[in-house]
Amino acid sequence: MQRLQTKDFGYWLLTKGSNIYLSDGKLPFGTADELALDDKCGMVIGEYQDAPLWLVEEFDDSRNYFSLRDQLILPERIFNLLNRGVALNYFWKTHRFCGVCGAKTQVMTPQEWAVECTQCQHRTYPMIAPSIIVAVRKGDSILLANHVRHREEKIYTTLAGFVEVGETLEQTVEREVFEESGLKIKNLRYIGSQPWSFPNSLMLGFLADYAEGEIAIQPEELNDAGWFRYDAGLPHLPPPGTIARKLIELSQQICADEAQQP
Ligand SMILES: NC(=O)C1=CN([C@@H]2O[C@H](COP(=O)(O)OP(=O)(O)OC[C@H]3O[C@@H](n4cnc5c(N)ncnc54)[C@H](O)[C@@H]3O)[C@@H](O)[C@H]2O)C=CC1
Ligand SMILES: [Mg+2]
Ligand SMILES: [Zn+2]
Structure with a gap:
């Protein structure tokens, strides 16, 4: 996970639990600053319509979020990609601290979608x-x-x-x-x-x-x-x-x- 740069661009996946932000029924597209996300953290989790798809760490947001369930009409590959984002966000939210020593973890990206303990280096992978x-x-x-x-x-x-x-x-x-x-x-x-x-x-x-x-x-x-x-x-x-x-x-x-x- 990285601090977003103003000119990072692509499609953006913002999640709140199993809900996602949609603008006119679509994933928003543009640069981080256009979407007021340049003070947030995120990472690329795949490709969507020939552009990077960014997952943004969940934050308190007043935009309109919709259930992932309502996206079952999308092509299977896209629905599964949105599921990836929702599940990764859930994983981060619930693994902020090391299960071995209790110290803070950090998200290991881009090498792996895992969290690693900042003290004992214990690594935990997303739970499915x-x-x-x-x-x-x-x-x-x-x-x-x-x-x-x-x-x-x-x-x-x-x-x-x-x-x-x-x-x-x-x-x-x-x-x-x-x-x-x-x-x-x-x-x-x-x-x-x-x-x-x-x-x-x-x-x-x-x-x-x-x-x-x-x-x-x-x-x-x-x-x-x-x-x-x-x-x-x-x-x-x-x-x-x-x-x-x-x-x-x-x-x-x-x-x-x-x-x-x-
Ligand atoms: N995609 C689809 O077409 C469908 C998906 N589902 C999903 O299947 C899943 C399982 O269905 P249920 O009948 O609710 O499960 P279930 O018959 O195992 O009962 C649910 C209970 O399992 C326990 N539980 C919850 N999370 C668990 C976990 N991670 N590991 C072990 N136990 C856990 C809890 O006590 C919960 O009340 C649900 O997530 C449901 O949304 C169900 C039907 C259709
Ligand atoms: Mg059951
Ligand atoms: Zn640890």
């Missing part, structure tokens, strides 16, 4: 919290659940949960599905991943098939869960661009393909 997400299918139906945090919007989505220390991803999927729905699964397949900086997750997406059990929801996590036929008008789903939506659509496609078979 892996979380599985899985669409479970039973014949022509998909398991969808209304999470307690989506109770108001009535969104139905796939099951998800954080990886615990010492688990394989396969174990996490089996444990989370069983804890949240009471079901056993089989035929687990890895599909893909999505950075998810709320504040520092990485979603690892899977498909699975139902093996056995009856739905018994975990009430602390879920409000409702059920089997939804792929072709019968699904409930309100998570927005396009989420890995959850991708897994649901893939499952629908598998159901449709199977229905075509003689």
